Amino acid sequence: MSNISFGKHERLMQVILAPQVSEKATYLGEKYNQVIFRVLPDATKIEIKAAIELLWKDQKIEVDNVQVANVKGKQKRFGRYMGKRSNWKKAYVRIKDGKDINFTEFSKGESK
DSSP, rough: TTTTTTTHHHHHHHHHHEESHHHHHHHHHHOOEEEEEETTOOOOHHHHHHHHHTGGGGGGEHHHHHHEEEOOEEEEEETTTTEOOOOOOEEEEOOOOOOOOOOOOOOOOHHH
C-alpha cells in the first residue's frame, strides 16, 4: 500500500460511502464472512479492495474477494408527481477467515 500516489490515495478514501446494514447483510456476515458497502457508481473491484484494506489497515483486514451489484433506483411518488430515486452500487466484500471489521475504528490515512 505504500506505493500509492497521493491522488490515488485520496480517491481510495472516497470510494466507500457507507456500510449497508440490513437483515440480508447480517446473514451474509455471519454465514460467509461478507460485509456489504455502498460505493461510488464508478468504483472498480480493485479500488474497493484497496480502499477497504487502506481504511482498516490498523486491524490488518485482508479482502478475499469483491462482488459488485448495480441497484436501480425505484420509481416513487412525491406528492402528486412521480419521481425516481438515484441508481447506486453496492459491494459485497468477503474478508479472509479470522478477521472481523470493527466499524468504530478505521485509519484516517497514512500513519506516520
